[in-house]
Amino acid sequence: xxxxxxxxxxxxxxxxxxxxxxxxxxxxxxxxxxxxxxxxxxxxxxxxxxxxxxxxxxxxxxxxxxxxxxxxxxxxxxxxxxxxxxxxxxxxxxxxxxxxxxxxxxxxxxxxxxxxxxxxxxxxxxxxxxxxxxxxxxxxxxxxxxxxxxxxxxxxxxxxxxxxxxxxxxxxxxxxxxxxx
Amino acid sequence: xxxxxxxxxxxxxxxxxxxxxxxxxxxxxxxxxxxxxxxxxxxxxxxxxxxxxxxxxxxxxxxxxxxxxxxxxxxxxxxxxxxxxxxxxxxxxxxxxxxxxxxxxxxxxxxxxxxxxxxxxxxxxxxxxxxxxxxxxxxxxxxxxxxxxxxxxxxxxxxxxxxxxxxxxxxxxxxxxxxxxxxxxxxxxxxxxxxxxxxxxxxxxxxxxxxxxxxxxxxxxxxxxxxxxxxxxxxxxxxxxxxxxxxxxxxxxxxxxxxxxxxxxxxxxxxxxxxxxxxxxxxxxxxxxxxxxxxxxxxxxxxxxxxxxxxxxxxxxxxxxxxxxxxxxxxxxxxxxxxxxxxxxxxxxxxxxxxxxxxxxxxxxxxxxxxxxxxxxxxxxxxxxxxxxxxxxxxxxxxxxxxxxxxxxxxxxxx
Numbered sequence: 106x107x108x109x110x111x112x113x114x115x116x117x118x119x120x121x122x123x124x125x126x127x128x129x130x131x132x133x134x135x136x137x138x139x140x141x142x143x144x145x146x147x148x149x150x151x152x153x154x155x156x157x158x159x160x161x162x163x164x165x166x167x168x169x170x171x172x173x174x175x176x177x178x179x180x181x182x183x184x185x186x187x188x189x190x191x192x193x194x195x196x197x198x199x200x201x202x203x204x205x206x207x208x209x210x211x212x213x214x215x216x217x218x219x220x221x222x223x224x225x226x227x228x229x230x231x232x233x234x235x236x237x238x239x240x241x242x243x244x245x246x247x248x249x250x251x252x253x254x255x256x257x258x259x260x261x262x263x264x265x266x267x268x269x270x271x272x273x274x275x276x277x278x279x280x281x282x283x284x285x286x
Numbered sequence: 287x288x289x290x291x292x293x294x295x296x297x298x299x300x301x302x303x304x305x306x307x308x309x310x311x312x313x314x315x316x317x318x319x320x321x322x323x324x325x326x327x328x329x330x331x332x333x334x335x336x337x338x339x340x341x342x343x344x345x346x347x348x349x350x351x352x353x354x355x356x357x358x359x360x361x362x363x364x365x366x367x368x369x370x371x372x373x374x375x376x377x378x379x380x381x382x383x384x385x386x387x388x389x390x391x392x393x394x395x396x397x398x399x400x401x402x403x404x405x406x407x408x409x410x411x412x413x414x415x416x417x418x419x420x421x422x423x424x425x426x427x428x429x430x431x432x433x434x435x436x437x438x439x440x441x442x443x444x445x446x447x448x449x450x451x452x453x454x455x456x457x458x459x460x461x462x463x464x465x466x467x468x469x470x471x472x473x474x475x476x477x478x479x480x481x482x483x484x485x486x487x488x489x490x491x492x493x494x495x496x497x498x499x500x501x502x503x504x505x506x507x508x509x510x511x512x513x514x515x516x517x518x519x520x521x522x523x524x525x526x527x528x529x530x531x532x533x534x535x536x537x538x539x540x541x542x543x544x545x546x547x548x549x550x551x552x553x554x555x556x557x558x559x560x561x562x563x564x565x566x567x568x569x570x571x572x573x574x575x576x577x578x579x580x581x582x583x584x585x586x587x588x589x590x591x592x593x594x595x596x597x598x599x600x601x602x603x604x605x606x607x608x609x610x611x612x613x614x615x616x617x618x619x620x621x622x623x624x625x626x627x628x629x630x631x632x633x634x635x636x637x638x639x640x641x642x643x644x645x646x647x648x649x650x651x652x653x654x655x656x657x658x659x660x661x662x663x664x665x666x667x668x669x670x671x672x673x674x675x676x677x678x679x680x681x682x683x684x685x686x687x688x689x690x691x692x693x694x695x696x697x698x699x700x701x
Contacts, residue, residue: 136370139370139371142375142379143375156369157672158375158672159368159369159372159374159375160372160374160375160664160668160673160677161364161367161368161372161373161374162365162368162369162372163672163673163678164673164677164678164680164681165361165364165365165368165678165681166361166678166681166682166685167358167361167362167365168365168678171361171362171365171366171369192369192370195362195363195366223356223358223362226358226362227355227358243358244353247357247358247361247682247685248682248685248686248689249678249679249682249683249686250682251682251683251686252686252690260353260689264353264355268355276355281355284355284356
């Protein structure tokens with residue numbers, strides 16, 4: 106299989122990705138080099154093991170959740186388009202974008218989409234609520250073995266108490282957004 | 287004779303450099319200057335600009351000692367930064383160049399631009415494959431033959447000063463020949479600091495060529511992995527006349543055994559200095575990774591050596607997972623040249639209260655500073671192994687310390 110990264114990515118594809126994600130031409134080719142260097146199997150897709158090979162990601166307490174965000178429901182491989190789409194959430198907002206008109210589709214890295222992305226890191230079962238269990242799971246990932254179950258439980262309870270407005274003992278997206286303001 | 291060779295080499299280098307600068311200019315003209323500048327920035331600064339804030343600054347902010355739903359954003363940001371570009375995996379593949387050096391293997395970002403450039407490139411290919419390569423292969427076969435014959439002959443001699451002197455000369459000559467046929471052009475600096483008998487020579491590792499380069503300017507006992515094939519043949523020949531310490535890779539894990547053998551060797555002041563590469567594996571010459579503390583625990587004088595290759599003429603890094611030894615040697619022979627600077631640094635000794643890890647880091651910093659490379663605390667073994675779980679646990683512990691205040695759990699602040 107070829108080793109020349111940029112020649113495998115056609116111009117039309119680059120244009121499509123540019124429109125969808127807002128990355129510039131050179132950023133896309135650069136990230137494509139990155140994608141192919143991570144793709145040890147050289148089959149045009151990344152698996153979870155390919156991500157795990159990045160040491161700085163492997164020691165990140167939330168590493169597994171972040172990796173999961175790249176893979177669509179039930180799939181084990183992600184192609185370059187999917188890779189770029191997820192990365193686009195964290196693309197920094199350029200100055201010339203701030204004055205763009207509001208009529209076009211919302212860019213992937215808008216504030217609302219970024220918050221939605223963060224919300225989904227918590228909300229595993231995608232029911233648009235962060236339940237106590239889901240909160241506990243993420244907390245456990247972040248603190249490791251250093252905090253007891255009871256203490257962790259009380260942190261979770263307190264957080265839900267403070268955020269919950271409609272009394273359903275879970276945090277909805279609207280309540281989540283309000284917290285961040 | 288050596289100086290004349292050096293002068294010719296420098297002249298050759300200047301010609302090559304001016305050609306490659308012209309080539310890059312052609313490319314820049316073809317690909318609109320702006321885009322090329324942007325590309326250059328990306329390559330030199332990395333794809334992303336990282337904010338170097340610590341966990342404490344980002345997570346704690348104004349409040350101290352409580353958990354906030356937004357803490358997740360710090361970790362996800364760090365995660366995404368690592369996915370886009372990380373410090374470690376980039377050291378395990380060849381360095382990217384800003385200007386093209388007319389080798390198609392480094393031409394990743396540049397496209398076909400003009401027919402003049404293509405003509406120059408094709409001429410380059412003809413020169414490299416039809417002229418330089420056959421010359422080098424011929425020289426290589428001759429030198430290997432010479433090495434095997436000479437060591438067999440000298441091995442028959444009775445042990446004594448004559449045998450030592452002869453074997454040293456043979457090894458140095460063969461190494462020098464080997465360097466030449468793998469297109470090496472080496473500049474040595476500060477030769478007054480060359481390692482003495484009974485010392486340990488420590489250097490950063492980029493390829494097996496490092497050994498040849500150092501051996502062409504001095505005699506060393508080598509500690510390293512036993513290879514098979516052609517490399518194994520060369521190793522066995524060298525073993526006939528000098529005391530080398532060879533290991534299987536599995537044995538290297540037995541650190542006590544390694545230390546014992548090294549200690550015995552340097553205790554004998556008549557034995558040649560030991561050459562060790564504490565990184566344990568080949569790194570791509572842009573940074574120096576973790577030095578394993580084994581060689582720094584045995585005592586004795588450490589002679590640091592910095593080896594820096596000039597990437598503009600050829601890529602010296604051996605990606606052992608991608609290329610076999612023969613493919614690698616072929617790549618070397620078909621580059622323009624492997625230009626290399628070797629600095630001998632003043633000897634260093636472990637201080638009384640210093641522990642081995644601290645000493646190793648001190649030596650590492652000196653080598654990196656001389657060679658103009660960055661310093662990384664990561665283990666070069668991550669090329670093949672997974673990262674240790676304990677590092678993740680450290681991150682989790684750090685987070686806990688921020689979130690918990692005085693052993694009690696603070697209130698989450700909500701505004």
